Amino acid sequence: MVVVKTARELSKMKDACRISAEALRVAGEAVKPGVTTYEIDNIVRNYIEKQGASPSFLGYGGFPASACISVNNVVIHGIPSKKLVLKEGDIVSVDVGAYYRGFHGDNAFTFPCGKISADAQALLDATKESLNEGIKQALAGNRTGDIGSAVQKYAEARSYSVVREYVGHGVGAKLHEDPSVPNYGFAGHGVRLIPGMTVAIEPMVNQGSQSVRVLDDKWTVVTVDGKLSAHFEHTVAITPDGPRIMTLCD
Numbered sequence: 001m002v003v004v005k006t007a008r009e010l011s012k013m014k015d016a017c018r019i020s021a022e023a024l025r026v027a028g029e030a031v032k033p034g035v036t037t038y039e040i041d042n043i044v045r046n047y048i049e050k051q052g053a054s055p056s057f058l059g060y061g062g063f064p065a066s067a068c069i070s071v072n073n074v075v076i077h078g079i080p081s082k083k084l085v086l087k088e089g090d091i092v093s094v095d096v097g098a099y100y101r102g103f104h105g106d107n108a109f110t111f112p113c114g115k116i117s118a119d120a121q122a123l124l125d126a127t128k129e130s131l132n133e134g135i136k137q138a139l140a141g142n143r144t145g146d147i148g149s150a151v152q153k154y155a156e157a158r159s160y161s162v163v164r165e166y167v168g169h170g171v172g173a174k175l176h177e178d179p180s181v182p183n184y185g186f187a188g189h190g191v192r193l194i195p196g197m198t199v200a201i202e203p204m205v206n207q208g209s210q211s212v213r214v215l216d217d218k219w220t221v222v223t224v225d226g227k228l229s230a231h232f233e234h235t236v237a238i239t240p241d242g243p244r245i246m247t248l249c250d
């Protein structure tokens with residue numbers, strides 16, 4: 001069931017989204033060679049809790065940490081670890097959600113660790129821009145397929161591939177709500193977007209093939225070919241005046 005929020009609910013949800021965005025910014029500032037993903041997770045958790053919010057992902061479906069931190073060929077759901085020390089040239093996807101006063105915000109960003117290769121930077125740029133292309137289609141009267149199609153076209157035109165097994169989603173009082181928002185599909189198809197809907201749009205774009213698999217820890221999703229993958233996400237509200245990105249810092 002698709003949940004439509006009132007203007008009052010949207011303004012409450014804005015706080016959760018702002019905290020999520022700021023937690024992500026703080027995480028990004030911590031991405032440096034020599035830092036462990038465990039340390040970054042701690043920084044995220046402390047920041048969110050200091051705001052009187054709680055990390056949406058901690059314990060969600062049994063997930064053991066506050067942030068998903070996915071390095072290089074890890075697509076999503078990487079588990080922070082004391083053993084994973086970041087090194088120069090890594091790309092580090094951080095996915096963070098915060099729950100505050102009844103609502104969740106959800107966002108992700110792939111950060112460069114130190115100096116990265118031109119190929120890696122191009123993947124980051126294209127994935128970020130594919131998210132922007134998707135957001136432009138988050139218009140009342142459009143359908144989820146308009147978003148997915150825009151993301152897919154942008155990524156595939158640059159010879160990248162789009163992950164199929166994991167998709168964006170409605171977000172609000174629950175972290176995952178209807179509808180699903182795939183990063184592929186056909187314009188004019190899917191669920192119709194109406195004002196008051198809030199969706200997490202989150203392209204996962206691979207340098208090589210679209211194929212992914214889950215490691216034995218039951219969480220970590222990696223590319224089958226071992227090539228890089230990037231992930232950018234915003235929580236976006238559908239409004240009569242167009243898409244409103246909720247996960248922005250002050």
Ligand code: MG
Pocket residue numbers: 106107168169200202233
């Ligand atoms: Mg999400």
